[in-house]
Amino acid sequence: MATPLELFPSVIESIGNTPLIDLSRITRGIDGRILAKLEFFNPGFSKKDRIARQIIEDAEASGELKPGQTVVELTSGNTGTGLAIVCGIRGYPFVAVMSKGNSVERARMMSALGAEVVLVDQLPESVPGQVSGGDLELVEQRTRNIVNERKAFRADQFRLQGNFRAHYLHTGPEIIRQFGGNIDVFCDFAGTGGSFAGCAAALKEHNPEIGCFLVEPDGAAILAGEPVTYPNHRIQGGGYAMVDLPLLDSGLIDGYLKVTDEQAIETTRRLAIEEGIFAGFSSGANVAAAMDLLKTEFKGNTAVVLICDSGLKYLSTDLWEK
Numbered sequence: 001m002a003t004p005l006e007l008f009p010s011v012i013e014s015i016g017n018t019p020l021i022d023l024s025r026i027t028r029g030i031d032g033r034i035l036a037k038l039e040f041f042n043p044g045f046s047k048k049d050r051i052a053r054q055i056i057e058d059a060e061a062s063g064e065l066k067p068g069q070t071v072v073e074l075t076s077g078n079t080g081t082g083l084a085i086v087c088g089i090r091g092y093p094f095v096a097v098m099s100k101g102n103s104v105e106r107a108r109m110m111s112a113l114g115a116e117v118v119l120v121d122q123l124p125e126s127v128p129g130q131v132s133g134g135d136l137e138l139v140e141q142r143t144r145n146i147v148n149e150r151k152a153f154r155a156d157q158f159r160l161q162g163n164f165r166a167h168y169l170h171t172g173p174e175i176i177r178q179f180g181g182n183i184d185v186f187c188d189f190a191g192t193g194g195s196f197a198g199c200a201a202a203l204k205e206h207n208p209e210i211g212c213f214l215v216e217p218d219g220a221a222i223l224a225g226e227p228v229t230y231p232n233h234r235i236q237g238g239g240y241a242m243v244d245l246p247l248l249d250s251g252l253i254d255g256y257l258k259v260t261d262e263q264a265i266e267t268t269r270r271l272a273i274e275e276g277i278f279a280g281f282s283s284g285a286n287v288a289a290a291m292d293l294l295k296t297e298f299k300g301n302t303a304v305v306l307i308c309d310s311g312l313k314y315l316s317t318d319l320w321e322k
Contacts, residue, residue, distance in 0.1 A: 010089050015042050015049045015082075016170050020178040020304075023287065025274045026267075032294030033302045034287060035179060037171070039309065040279065044081035044113075046309035047195055048157075050170060052082030055155045055162035056090060070095060070152040074143040076131065076191075076237045077106025078309050079157050084113035095152070097143040101131040102236060105313050118142060129317050130232040133240040163194030164201075164247050171195065172202025175304055183207070184301035187257060187290045189215040189282040190223055191238030193248035195306060200252040203304075211254040211298070215289040217261070223248070224256035234261040234318075235281040237308065257289040264288055265319060268311070278311035281319060 008014055018041040023034040039047035059065035071087050072095045073079060080096035087094035095116045098107060107117045120139045126132055147154045157163050175183070186203055188196040193214075200212035216223055217239035219230025228241045268284030271277040286305035294301060314320065 011043045012053055012086055012089055015053050017174060018042060020175065021275070021277070023271075023275055026270050026287065027291065027294075030291060030294050031299040034290045034294070035175075035183075035302065035304045036277065036283075036287065036307050037175060037304065038277065038307045040307060042082075044078070044085050044109075045312065046078035046081065047171070047306055048078035048309075049082035049085065050166040051157060051163045051194060052079060052086045052155070054166035054169075055157070055160050056083070056086050056092075058160070058162040058165070059153060059155070060090075065092070065153045068092065070150045071155050072097065072143060072147050072150065072152040073155040073157060074098075074136070074139050075110075075157075076102050077110065077313060078237060079155075080110045080115060080117075081106065081113065083155055084110045084115040088114045092153075095146055095150070097139055097146060099131045099135045099139050101126060101128055101135055103129070103314050104316050109313070118146065127232050129236075130234050131236065131240070132231040133228075133242055134231070136240050136242075157194065158192050159246050161247075163192055164198045167195045167198025168201050169198075171306075172199040175199065176203070176206050179302075179304070182302060183210055183304050185211040185213060185290070185293060185298055185303045187213045187215055187286055187293060187303060187305050189235070189238050189285050189289075189308070190245070190248075191240075191282070193245040195308075197247045197249055197252060199306075201249070204252065212252055213255045213257050213289065213293060214248075214253050215257045215259055215285055217285070218258040221256060221258050224258070235259070235264050235285055236314070236317075237280070237282050257293060259285040259288050259292075267291070268319060271307075272311065277307060279307045280309045280311055280314050283307040283309065
């Protein structure tokens with residue numbers, strides 16, 4: 001008999017408790033197991049819905065966010081979508097500030113959800129669809145200006161602890177409950193660093209022996225201490241070659257993994273065809289990194305990754321061109 005579904009007062013309460021899937025088909029021939037947490041089951045189709053909810057709830061609880069106050073944030077699209085949903089329901093005007101280098105689907109979705117979307121031109125040398133650290137700095141400058149002009153609350157995903165707390169209090173513990181804690185390694189692509197830090201902290205509290213590995217684009221692995229030779233990589237949503245990620249605790253990082261554009265794209269396409277999982281670039285990067293790791297001394301281990309968002313957000317990019 002089917003279990004009755006819970007009735008929620010709003011879509012906000014449906015955020016989280018996403019499924020964990022055994023990638024048994026894409027890992028054929030690999031000595032090990034990869035479990036993937038499908039974050040596109042959130043209402044905004046990404047893991048960022050979690051932090052949007054936590055940041056707003058924390059700001060409400062502290063009194064920093066006043067009733068009816070405008071909320072502003074820099075976004076590659078996913079955090080902005082989550083904030084558009086949460087702010088719309090809670091009654092806050094929301095302004096999303098995004099580089100024109102991000103996929104157009106994200107801007108359209110945020111606008112449809114009631115956000116005011118401000119698009120910022122890329123640097124002259126930047127490539128459309130490939131947002132560099134320099135492009136992100138232009139978005140940051142515009143975001144600060146809008147916050148000051150409108151006396152807004154800045155939902156700063158790179159610095160506010162709500163980003164960390166969303167994954168420490170919820171995503172990490174969910175993984176442990178779903179698989180009984182029998183996890184060996186966790187791999188996560190570096191954007192703000194919040195999902196890595198929060199999940200890693202929760203997992204290591206459960207079992208300090210779980211290895212936690214940070215994933216970066218090949219050629220932009222600045223967190224691993226390498227020079228940036230490829231700032232215009234194609235993995236949207238992270239890998240901005242930013243040294244200052246305040247949410248990251250180096251004590252949680254057991255190693256660094258690099259993924260090429262080609263690996264990320266090929267693995268994302270394989271996820272769709274072989275597993276029926278329609279995801280984005282960073283999800284492919286996470287799975288590719290875990291597959292590489294299981295071919296080393298971690299043979300026979302169980303790895304967990306996040307499927308960060310939906311492939312629907314990349315239909316206008318070359319991710320799905322063949």
